[in-house]
Amino acid sequence: MQIDFFIEPYIGVKPILFGMVQTQVKSILGDYEIANFDSLSQTYEEIRGGCAIRYSIPDWTVVELSFLPEEHLFFNNKNLFQEKDLITFLLKFDSNPIDYLGFLTFFDLGITVTGYHDDEDQKAITVFKKGS
Numbered sequence: 001m002q003i004d005f006f007i008e009p010y011i012g013v014k015p016i017l018f019g020m021v022q023t024q025v026k027s028i029l030g031d032y033e034i035a036n037f038d039s040l041s042q043t044y045e046e047i048r049g050g051c052a053i054r055y056s057i058p059d060w061t062v063v064e065l066s067f068l069p070e071e072h073l074f075f076n077n078k079n080l081f082q083e084k085d086l087i088t089f090l091l092k093f094d095s096n097p098i099d100y101l102g103f104l105t106f107f108d109l110g111i112t113v114t115g116y117h118d119d120e121d122q123k124a125i126t127v128f129k130k131g132s
Contacts, residue, residue: 003029005051005067007075010110010130013065016053018129020062022046025053056132066126073125075111080125086116 006014015028025046026032032046032053043054043063050068055061067073069081076093083089087104090097094108105112110130115123 002072004072004074005065007073007080007109007111007127009108009127012062013067013073013127016062016065018062021060022055025062029053063129063132064126065128066124069123075109081123086113 003015005016008014008017010018012018012020016025029048029051032048034047035045037044037057038054042057044057044060045052045054047053050070052066053062054064054066056063067081071081073080075090078089080086080089090106090109090111090113094106094111096108097104097106099105103112103114104116110128112126112128113124
């Protein structure tokens, strides 16, 4: 089942909101396919198709969501993975992103993109909670 996801900066990616617990996410998206801890055991990740949900430890609430191009991810009524020039589009909302190690982070939006500005094949978009 394909779900449309809608970015609300620093609130979440509707229907998943920052601060939700695992049972709430499961009731919306169903069971995960893969789950694991990060190398420092500071976050726990569940993967469902092209969507990864990361929870903070120890409170087990959603702090980050990552998406691959097979997902339908919208911001300001645009499907981000179908935008011809995603960087230019996002610059309309945050004109001062930070480029670090191949990741372009738009702190005004709470969005990080990779694979777009260096002609990489591995495109991904991550939306994060303020302070995460």
